[in-house]
Amino acid sequence: MGELLLEVQDLHVHFPTPEGRVKAVNGISYSLARQEILALVGESGSGKSVGVLSLLRLIPSRDCEVRGKVLFEGQDLLRLSEAEMRGVRGDRISMVFQDPMTSLNPVLRIGDQIQESIMEHQGVTERVARGRTLELLELVGIPEPSKRYRHYPHQFSGGMRQRIMIAMGLACEPTVLIADEPTTALDVTIQAQIIDLVKKLRKEIGMSVIWITHDLGIVAGLADRVAVMYAGKIVEFAPVMQLFQSPRHPYTKGLLNSLPRLDSRTEEPLEAIEGLPPNLIDYPSSCPFMARCAARANVCLSPPEMRRIAEEHQVCCHLAEGG
Amino acid sequence: MAAQPLVRVHRLCMHFTGEASLFQGPPSVVKAVDGVTLEIQEGETLGLVGESGCGKSTLGRAILQLYRPTSGSVHYRDVNLVELEGKALREMRRRFQMIYQDPYASLNPRMKIADIVGEPMQIHKLCPPSEIRKRVEQTLEMVGLTPAFADRYPHEFSGGQRQRIGIARALAAEPDFIVADEPISALDVSIQAQIINLMRELQQQLKLTYLFIAHDLAVVRHISDRMAVMYLGKVVELTDSSSIYEEPLHPYTQSLLSAVPIPDPEKEREREANRTLLQGEVPSPEDPPSGCGFCTRCPRKQDVRDAKQIDCDVSPPALTEVKPGHWTACHLYS
Numbered sequence: 001m002g003e004l005l006l007e008v009q010d011l012h013v014h015f016p017t018p019e020g021r022v023k024a025v026n027g028i029s030y031s032l033a034r035q036e037i038l039a040l041v042g043e044s045g046s047g048k049s050v051g052v053l054s055l056l057r058l059i060p061s062r063d064c065e066v067r068g069k070v071l072f073e074g075q076d077l078l079r080l081s082e083a084e085m086r087g088v089r090g091d092r093i094s095m096v097f098q099d100p101m102t103s104l105n106p107v108l109r110i111g112d113q114i115q116e117s118i119m120e121h122q123g124v125t126e127r128v129a130r131g132r133t134l135e136l137l138e139l140v141g142i143p144e145p146s147k148r149y150r151h152y153p154h155q156f157s158g159g160m161r162q163r164i165m166i167a168m169g170l171a172c173e174p175t176v177l178i179a180d181e182p183t184t185a186l187d188v189t190i191q192a193q194i195i196d197l198v199k200k201l202r203k204e205i206g207m208s209v210i211w212i213t214h215d216l217g218i219v220a221g222l223a224d225r226v227a228v229m230y231a232g233k234i235v236e237f238a239p240v241m242q243l244f245q246s247p248r249h250p251y252t253k254g255l256l257n258s259l260p261r262l263d264s265r266t267e268e269p270l271e272a273i274e275g276l277p278p279n280l281i282d283y284p285s286s287c288p289f290m291a292r293c294a295a296r297a298n299v300c301l302s303p304p305e306m307r308r309i310a311e312e313h314q315v316c317c318h319l320a321e322g323g
Numbered sequence: 324m325a326a327q328p329l330v331r332v333h334r335l336c337m338h339f340t341g342e343a344s345l346f347q348g349p350p351s352v353v354k355a356v357d358g359v360t361l362e363i364q365e366g367e368t369l370g371l372v373g374e375s376g377c378g379k380s381t382l383g384r385a386i387l388q389l390y391r392p393t394s395g396s397v398h399y400r401d402v403n404l405v406e407l408e409g410k411a412l413r414e415m416r417r418r419f420q421m422i423y424q425d426p427y428a429s430l431n432p433r434m435k436i437a438d439i440v441g442e443p444m445q446i447h448k449l450c451p452p453s454e455i456r457k458r459v460e461q462t463l464e465m466v467g468l469t470p471a472f473a474d475r476y477p478h479e480f481s482g483g484q485r486q487r488i489g490i491a492r493a494l495a496a497e498p499d500f501i502v503a504d505e506p507i508s509a510l511d512v513s514i515q516a517q518i519i520n521l522m523r524e525l526q527q528q529l530k531l532t533y534l535f536i537a538h539d540l541a542v543v544r545h546i547s548d549r550m551a552v553m554y555l556g557k558v559v560e561l562t563d564s565s566s567i568y569e570e571p572l573h574p575y576t577q578s579l580l581s582a583v584p585i586p587d588p589e590k591e592r593e594r595e596a597n598r599t600l601l602q603g604e605v606p607s608p609e610d611p612p613s614g615c616g617f618c619t620r621c622p623r624k625q626d627v628r629d630a631k632q633i634d635c636d637v638s639p640p641a642l643t644e645v646k647p648g649h650w651t652a653c654h655l656y657s
Contacts, residue, residue, distance in 0.1 A: 043511040157604055158375075187374035187538065189601040192582035196600055214512055217541075217584030221591035240588045258516035260545030262583050263590065265565060269523065270545070272516035276481055 005208055006032040006093075006176055011068035013047070013054045013232075020281040024050045026232040027068075029306070032176065035202060037209040039219040039240075041255075042229030045277055048212045051229075052178050056089055072176075091121040094174040098181040100161035104153040110164050111137075111149035117171045136167040140197060159190035166194070170201065178210045183218070195222055216259060220244060225312075228252050231278050231288035234306065238313040248309060248320040250293045287318070295319055327400070328362035329500060329532050330386065335359045335395035337378070337385045351609045355381040357556035358395070360642065363500075368526065368533040370547030370564065372540055372579075376605060378556040379536045383502040386534065387419055388412060399500070417447045420493035424505035426485035430477040436463070436488055437473035443496040459495070465528075466491045467521060483514035487521065494525070502534045507542065519546055540583050544568060552576050555616035556608055558642055562649040572651040574623045614639050615654070627654045 013025035025047040032038050042048040053059050055070050055077060070077040077088065089095075097103040105113055111133055118129040130149075137145035140163040153161060162182060169177055179198070183191040195218065202209060211222060219226055219240065226243045228236045228251065236249040247253045257271040275292040278284050284291070287300045299318045306316045337356040343349065355378045363369045373379045385392045388404050397404045399415065407415060420443075423429035430439055440462055441455045450458055460470035466487040477485060486506060493501055503522070507515040523546060525531060537543045543550060543564075550567045552560040552575065560573040571577045578601040585591060603620045612618050618635040627633055633654045642652040 043513060159604055188540075188582040189374065189579060190604065192598070192600055193602075195584075215584065216512075216586040220586050220588040221584050221595065244586065244588050255512060256586065258513055259586055260516075260519070260541045261585065261587075262541040262544060262568060262580070263585055263587075265544055265568070269520040270516035272520055273513040274517070276483070276514075 003034045004031055005034050005036075005072070007069075007071040008051075008055065009069040009071070011051060011054065011070065012066070013050050013059070014065045015063060016065065017281075022280045023283045024064075024232055024280060025054070026283070028227075028229070028232075028234045030227055030234065030237065032208050032210060034175075034208055035206050036224050037198075037202060037211060037222055039223035039226045040210060040212045040229060041214065041216060041219055041226060043214055043277065045231075045280065046229040047232035048229050049180050052095075052180065052210060052212060056093060056095060056178070057085055058089075058095075087121070090117050090174075091172045092174055093176040093178065094169040094172065096162075096165050096169040096177065096179045096182045098184055100158060100165050100185065103165060104161060106153050109150050109152055110156070114164070114168050114171055117168065121172045132171070133167075136171060137164075139170070139201075140164070140167045141193070142167075159186055159193070162186060162190075162194060163197070166197065170205070170207075173205055174207060176208050176210065178212075180212045181214070182211075184213070184215075191218075198222070216255065228255070231283070232280065233288065233316060234314075235289065235316045236314070237306075242310070242313050248313070248315040249289075249317050250295050250319075251289050254292075254294075289317075327365075329365040329400065330363040330534075331396075331398040332359055332361050332363075332382075332386060333396045333398070335382070335385060335397060336393045337381050337390055338393040353608050354556050354611060355608060356385055356392075357611075359553075359556075359558050361551055361558060361561060363532060363534060364548075365499075365532055366526075366530055367548040368535050368546055370543035370550040371534060371536045371553060372538060372543050372550060373553035374538060374579075374605060376608065377553040378608070379553050380504050382553070383421070383504050383534055383536050387421060387502055388416075389421075414447075417443075417449075417496045418498050419500040419502065420496055420498040422486075422489055422493050422501060422503040422506045425509050426482050426489055427509070429489055430485060430492075432477050434476075435473065436475055436477070439477070439488060440473075440491045440495050443492065447496055449495075449497060462491045462495055463488075465494065465525070467517075481514075482510050483517060486510060486518055490518075490521065490525070494529070498531070500532045500534070502536070504536045505538070506535075508537060508539065515542070522546065540580065552579065555605060555611055557616055557652065558650075559617065559653070560651045561642070562651075566649055572645065572649065572656060573617075573653050574621050574655075575617045576651075578622070613637065615652075623655060631655075631657065633657075 009029050010027050011025055012027055015022040015024060028051055040048045054066050114133045115129040118132050134145045142148050142163060183194050223240045225239050227234045230251050236252045247256055254273040258273060260270060273292055278288050287304050290296050290300045304316050304318045306314050308314050309320060335356055336358055339353045339355060341350040359382055371379045384390045386397050392405055437459050440459045444450055444455050444458060459473055463470050463472060468487055507518050535546055547564045549563050551558050554575050560576045571580055578599050581598045599622055601620055606612055606619055614636045618624055624635050627635055631654055640652045640654045642650050644650050645656040
């Protein structure tokens with residue numbers, strides 16, 4: 001593992017609402033090394049998006065309470081002033097959002113949108129920024145950049161727009177790229193192109209990536225390490241091989257078993273995980289997965305702590321065995 | 324299978340004509356489904372896969388006559404549905420139902436579950452009004468919901484539960500044939516398996532025939548007996564679900580399969596080495612290529628030219644049976 005770049009310590013994000021506090025993220029800790037691709041996997045409502053949005057302070061502070069530490073290059077991002085934070089966001093840490101249809105400004109030419117962040121962060125002239133923008137469009141595989149540069153978002157297909165979003169995310173050569181389900185809205189053949197692109201860029205410009213997804217297939221082919229999230233907690237954290245070959249948390253096992261696989265076909269019914277994730281307002285005092293867990297025991301009534309069961313393999317379950 | 328097919332689709336076309344405009348010349352025609360021929364056997368599940376915009380949903384709807392096809396025929400047993408109108412069509416409709424993709428949009432938020440599921444029974448007069456309530460409760464139990472849910476409204480349910488209600492509504496009309504259009508793609512991974520298992524159980528119990536439309540190849544392969552792959556309004560390959568993975572013939576099927584990630588890091592590493600990444604994007608169905616629809620992205624185009632002296636840009640390949648039960652539309656096998 002390379003040099004440590006980003007460290008999240010005991011992050012909590014709660015939203016006070018008229019119905020009660022929504023406990024979206026409940027004490028997650030992880031680290032990201034240089035050039036590493038870390039995958040955050042989880043279902044809707046598991047807190048994976050809120051967890052990274054709050055790192056970049058993209059959720060207005062009047063709407064939520066954030067506790068914990070986010071150490072990046074020796075600074076705690078949660079304690080920076082808004083002006084200092086603007087210097088980090090889009091420059092050293094940038095983000096690619098899920099939906100390319102709504103994240104681009106429909107009334108601005110795409111060239112101007114990419115150029116804006118380069119001029120803002122690097123203080124270069126428009127001429128220089130334009131040259132850089134054309135290079136970026138070429139890098140992400142937009143044909144005829146000098147012509148497409150002048151087009152508006154509606155003139156591009158979904159896959160093209162997602163490439164433009166990635167170009168924008170890369171505009172200032174960030175050290176960390178956070179990608180929130182960047183391929184979920186795309187077709188598989190386009191998804192394969194985007195994944196290929198991100199892997200190539202990781203090598204070429206040496207960036208680290210946090211990739212949020214619900215698709216374990218993508219994780220298998222892309223990530224170095226994986227954090228599995230459930231009800232606002234990381235329930236298992238391991239290098240990708242270990243996670244798939246010897247999953248320890250019952251939820252991870254359940255997820256892997258419930259997937260139909262392209263490479264093997266059985267007549268057996270899939271092993272579904274029965275029940276639903278817990279209500280985040282009325283958060284259980286037990287292990288949050290207990291109600292759906294096939295292996296539950298009395299000890300599960302008290303919430304488990306994250307435990308290291310092998311070098312680099314951590315599990316949040318009372319019953320998980322080491323080795 | 325010697326039995327007569329339940330549904331026979333012959334050269335079905337569904338073209339949508341845009342509005343004529345004074346300044347833009349003649350109206351454009353989108354050929355969403357362009358000459359599809361296939362049969363669905365009684366009791367089987369035919370999976371229909373393809374990327375967005377390939378016409379798979381339109382084909383499903385055109386089979387059910389939710390869109391009236393531009394040309395071609397759809398036979399349900401001996402009846403040509405395309406020729407039916409009005410009351411005769413409505414009566415036939417009871418036998419084929421649809422399950423929709425979005426369980427949040429497909430249930431009327433102002434109707435109680437009892438009314439949503441009871442409505443088809445009432446419309447088709449399947450039982451006396453006094454018995455509807457009892458049958459609604461039975462149907463809910465069949466899809467794994469408690470009868471007490473009948474008095475609630477859709478917003479009180481999770482996505483998975485709503486999809487079960489959608490299935491219950493389809494079953495209420497006692498159909499033989501169900502078109503399921505992406506029934507699980509709006510659901511979470513751990514819930515998807517529950518719905519897939521439910522659909523398979525119901526199929527065995529009620530002898531249903533499914534047309535299962537989805538973009539997720541692994542899911543479709545799991546649930547289907549046979550699979551059809553669509554590209555740009557046409558079926559490019561049709562065979563049983565094991566052959567499609569083990570020996571895909573059409574270059575599009577091959578690249579589609581190699582693009583689907585498999586949840587196994589070791590396998591992924593092996594596959595990455597010989598993955599054929601498809602370049603470019605699907606051409607617009609308003610202006611499809613004149614020859615084979617896939618020729619703009621096909622990695623084997625040159626091979627066809629060398630081996631067969633056929634120009635894929637010019638002559639469109641026909642869907643032909645190249646092995647027993649294995650159909651494909653590609654010049655490589657002509």
